Amino acid sequence: MKLKDLTSFLDSAIPLSFQEGYDNAGLQVGLPDKEVASALITLDVTEEVLDEAISKSCDIIISHHPLIFTGLKRLSGRSYTEKILLKAIKQDIAIYSAHTNLDVLNSGVSRKMAEKLKLKNVKVLLPLKNKLLKLVTYIPENHFEKVRDAVFNAGAGVIGNYDKCSFSTSGTGSFMGGENTNPFTGEKGKLHFEKEVRFETVLFSHLKGKVINALHDSHPYEEVAYDIYTLENESIDEGMGCIGELSKPIEEKDFLNLLSSVFSAKGIRYSKLTGKRITRVALCGGAGGPLVNDAVASGADVFVTADIRYHSFFDAGNKMLIADIGHYESEKFSVEILYNLIIKNFPTFAVRFSEINTNPINYL
Numbered sequence: 001m002k003l004k005d006l007t008s009f010l011d012s013a014i015p016l017s018f019q020e021g022y023d024n025a026g027l028q029v030g031l032p033d034k035e036v037a038s039a040l041i042t043l044d045v046t047e048e049v050l051d052e053a054i055s056k057s058c059d060i061i062i063s064h065h066p067l068i069f070t071g072l073k074r075l076s077g078r079s080y081t082e083k084i085l086l087k088a089i090k091q092d093i094a095i096y097s098a099h100t101n102l103d104v105l106n107s108g109v110s111r112k113m114a115e116k117l118k119l120k121n122v123k124v125l126l127p128l129k130n131k132l133l134k135l136v137t138y139i140p141e142n143h144f145e146k147v148r149d150a151v152f153n154a155g156a157g158v159i160g161n162y163d164k165c166s167f168s169t170s171g172t173g174s175f176m177g178g179e180n181t182n183p184f185t186g187e188k189g190k191l192h193f194e195k196e197v198r199f200e201t202v203l204f205s206h207l208k209g210k211v212i213n214a215l216h217d218s219h220p221y222e223e224v225a226y227d228i229y230t231l232e233n234e235s236i237d238e239g240m241g242c243i244g245e246l247s248k249p250i251e252e253k254d255f256l257n258l259l260s261s262v263f264s265a266k267g268i269r270y271s272k273l274t275g276k277r278i279t280r281v282a283l284c285g286g287a288g289g290p291l292v293n294d295a296v297a298s299g300a301d302v303f304v305t306a307d308i309r310y311h312s313f314f315d316a317g318n319k320m321l322i323a324d325i326g327h328y329e330s331e332k333f334s335v336e337i338l339y340n341l342i343i344k345n346f347p348t349f350a351v352r353f354s355e356i357n358t359n360p361i362n363y364l
């Protein structure tokens with residue numbers, strides 16, 4: 001298949017609009033029309049990973065951390081990033097990254113940590129905001145089901161674990177076609193009244209184009225009347241971090257040992273033990289320092305994350321234990337999300353995990 005077939009799937013499955021403003025997720029290197037047959041999945045793009053992709057004849061590297069974060073003014077091989085980029089271009093290997101957009105997915109980085117710890121009742125810790133829209137449109141009664149289904153099939157109407165969510169009311173619409181019209185019903189130049197259904201539903205903003213296209217394609221009117229509203233509602237499932245429960249309470253030291261074995265974490269840094277047993281576990285893959293207060297507010301007994309700064313260890317007081325298991329360790333299972341997404345949708349595409357441990361941090 002072409003690179004653009006793969007990247008357009010990934011761009012919508014892990015919406016680019018979910019990424020943080022500072023981020024640079026998406027296609028980093030590669031021509032959209034390039035043919036691709038195999039991918040190498042990795043947390044980081046290092047020179048060793050690139051060499052592995054070359055030796056295994058992979059056409060694309062798909063990573064969690066983007067190789068390019070900031071604007072490049074030259075490509076002369078002076079920096080580590082430039083050196084890798086030049087080599088990737090020369091070897092015709094594409095690079096794609098899914099970063100903070102993968103973090104906030106309802107099956108994303110922190111959820112994967114929860115899965116590995118076998119947590120139950122997992123919910124989002126800091127919900128995504130300002131990503132929801134409401135669509136209201138007016139459909140002639142005898143076309144209602146067709147238009148409704150087309151809008152649902154384009155991805156509208158999802159609220160948490162429910163889909164096809166909508167509300168509809170019957171009423172009367174009016175219109176009068178001008179000289180250059182060809183009205184679906186009634187006559188041009190004559191005021192017409194039509195029994196219509198007012199149909200309203202919700203959608204994520206990244207689906208707007210697809211949903212509006214589906215509306216236009218399925219609706220019988222020449223000019224389709226619709227309204228799009230920005231909603232202030234928080235997302236139910238998507239957002240940074242998550243919180244869930246262990247099947248039974250365990251002692252803090254036992255939990256730290258569990259983290260050590262599940263995440264192969266060799267250097268866990270943790271705050272003062274609270275003396276309480278642990279049931280509620282908050283998680284954030286990668287640098288979760290900004291979420292310490294959210295974890296405390298959510299009633300977590302422990303917050304498992306990475307890159308916690310000295311002063312942040314004080315923030316939980318003695319209400320909650322903080323465990324910093326390391327950035328790489330907290331995110332290393334994220335590659336499974338990318339792998340599973342691709343093989344599920346492209347069963348004949350060859351996908352493999354990198355065998356390189358890219359963790360730049362060593363422990364004594």
Ligand SMILES: [Zn+2]
Binds near residue numbers: 065285286287
């Ligand atoms: Zn990270």
